[in-house]
């Protein structure tokens with residue numbers, strides 16, 4: 001399937017400010033590419049089936065979820081979203097703005113849960129060479145990010161993890177960003193205005 005649109009992904013730990021960043025990215029596109037079709041997705045989720053899995057997946061429960069179950073469910077969601085929403089949208093020339101994608105699995109299930117080999121294997125099976133055109137990674141110290149996320153109310157199954165888990169995830173994000181020119185790190189600890197400016201600068205550099 002030929003790909004004519006571009007897939008732009010926003011990544012980051014809890015409390016990094018993804019939601020405001022995504023609003024800003026959408027506003028930027030509206031300004032620079034008015035009338036251009038845009039599809040917003042989130043992972044896990046983004047289709048009715050994947051959203052149902054997300055709900056089961058995120059909810060804390062008495063029965064502990066095995067790490068492999070967590071991993072397979074997230075890739076089931078991703079396969080559904082990529083095949084039925086993202087690839088068709090790109091093929092008809094739409095932009096796709098993603099709230100998380102495969103890098104989250106590398107960071108959370110790979111580094112966080114210690115399943116890097118399994119994540120690599122599933123990435124290959126599920127995505128092959130499919131990759132975002134650009135990823136904006138919002139970098140935040142997990143102590144600061146979790147404090148913000150906790151201020152928002154009840155915690156989901158992942159947010160209940162230890163600080164160590166999130167430290168490992170952060171280091172993984174940073175090492176991928178350092179090795180891949182298509183992943184741009186934004187310092188999310190800066191004042192909101194500066195974060196938003198950095199986001200716009202990164203979009204302009206990659207897309208204008």
Ligand code: TMP
Nearest residue numbers: 043044074100101104105108109158159
């Ligand atoms: P969020 O969309 O509100 O950020 O919540 C998604 C949660 O799921 C967040 O804690 C990160 C986690 N997650 C993974 O552990 N692996 C993944 O592959 C994805 C997409 C999300």
